Amino acid sequence: MDTKSLQRDVAAILARADIHINGSNPWDLQIHNQQFYKRVITQGTLGLGESYMDGWWDCEQIDEFVCRALRADLYKVARLTWRGWLEALLAKVMNHQVKGKAARNAQIHYDIGNKLYQLMLDKRMAYSCGYWKNANNLDQAQENKLDLICRKIYLQPGQRVLDIGCGWGSFAKFAAERYGAEVVGITVAHEQVKLARELCQGLPVEIRLQDYRDVQGQFDHVVSVGMAEHVGYRNYRTYMQTAARCLKPDGLFLLHTMGMAYSRTSADPFTNKYLFPNSLLPSLKQLGGAMENIFVLEDLHNFGAHYDYTLLAMFRNFDQNWELLQPEYGDLFYRLWKYYLLSTAGSFRARNNQLWQIVLSKKGLMGGYESVR
Known part of the structure; x- marks a missing residue:
């Protein structure tokens, strides 16, 4: 043609x-x-x-x-191109998130330099959707989100929390400072561990380089923010079982994740190749099946429209600080990340992508759970 x-x-x-x-x-x-x-x-x-x-x-x-x-x-x-068909087929027969691969997948995105993320993110370095209710800037929106999580799990001083996929320690630091909690945060990205330990120094926070499947012990609560996207649909059941194993009988598990309105077994080819290798946005069907006979759903909150504002704010930070980043990353990287941040913002604006906060308990809270917004 x-x-x-x-x-x-x-x-x-x-x-x-x-x-x-x-x-x-x-x-x-x-x-x-x-x-x-x-x-x-x-x-x-x-x-x-x-x-x-x-x-x-x-x-x-x-x-x-x-x-x-x-x-x-x-x-x-x-x-759908032949490449898309091939990747979808391979995703059905292969587990791309076994322990060794999971660490390498995360490091490709999160170990490319803390300076980039320090200049792009809010002051607490939360690389997930902010909560823009009563907020007019990224710093406030991210603090609102962290506080929302603490309130949703009814966090009390002295309680011990496991943070699965802790990033640069934004939740751990906030929960320790504002709520007096003790937090164990885990991530498989070396650069995140290094900076998170610095940022949380002097607080009752332990940051570990550890796969979620290897965590032992029990905690008053478990949170996981922006981690389920990297778990892979073949591992959702193990992910839920791990959270339940680490959660005390009367504790709460808060899962904060992007999601899709329909189930997939492979990611968009561009995202998979350049940004988040072997990642996958879950569907409610996939998550619901994984939690059967493990958790009781207490609350489901969708504020995906807020990710549009969050990503636009991140792009503004990235764009305004590009002169400081350009010598290290180069112009091709700029076009890649501009496309990534803005196209993802458009996807959330279109309501194609969702953002869920899901509160789960082991046996259901006696008297019920009061939703927090």
Whole structure:
């Protein structure tokens, strides 16, 4: 098929979402390389992302472009490429989140330099969705989220909490400072451990380089923020069993995770290749099946729309501090992370991605659980 025919096909698909080639709207695509059309038709979302990295197209508002494309269900119009079929097939027969692989997967994203995350994130370095109720900046939204978690588990002074996937220790530090808790945080990323220990120095916080499957002992509560996305659907049951094993009989487990409205067994090819290898957003069906006969659902809170604001704020920080990062990371990295942050914001704006906080107990709280917002 010649370039003009491919261009007509791509233009027709985009027009369903009021997106136009070289149009005047801020969400329209400005094409710089005519090979763009073949690349997108043959490689799908991988070709779309890579061609942006290579400078083949630009868009004033990538987030709005992605939002409109998803709201118009354009992914149902475009065919799944052979690469997508292959990755979906392999995901069904392979476990990409066994212990050794899980550590390597996380390190590819989280061990690329603490300076990047210090300049991009809020002052507490929370790399997850903020809670923007009564907040007008990223620092406040993230503190609101951390406080919300503490209130949802009814955290009391002196209680011991396990933080599965603790990142740079944002929750551990907050819970220790504000609520007088003792926290054990675990992560498989070396750079996170190094900085988290520095940030939590002098507090009753222990940061471990440890896989969640290896944790021993019992805790008053368990929290896991932005970790389930890296567990893999084959390991959800083990993940729930581990949380239950570590949780005292009357304790609460708070799971904070991104999610999808439908079940998948493989991630988007672009995300899998460049950002979060072998990650997967769970569905409620997958999580619900994994927790059967282990936990009682006490509360489910969806505030996925808040991730749009969070990601835009992170991008502003990243963009404003790029001069300090450019010598180390280079311009290709800038286009990759701009595309990643803004396209993900658009996906949450479109309500294609969700953000759930799920409160679980072992046998159900006597008298019921009072929802906290």
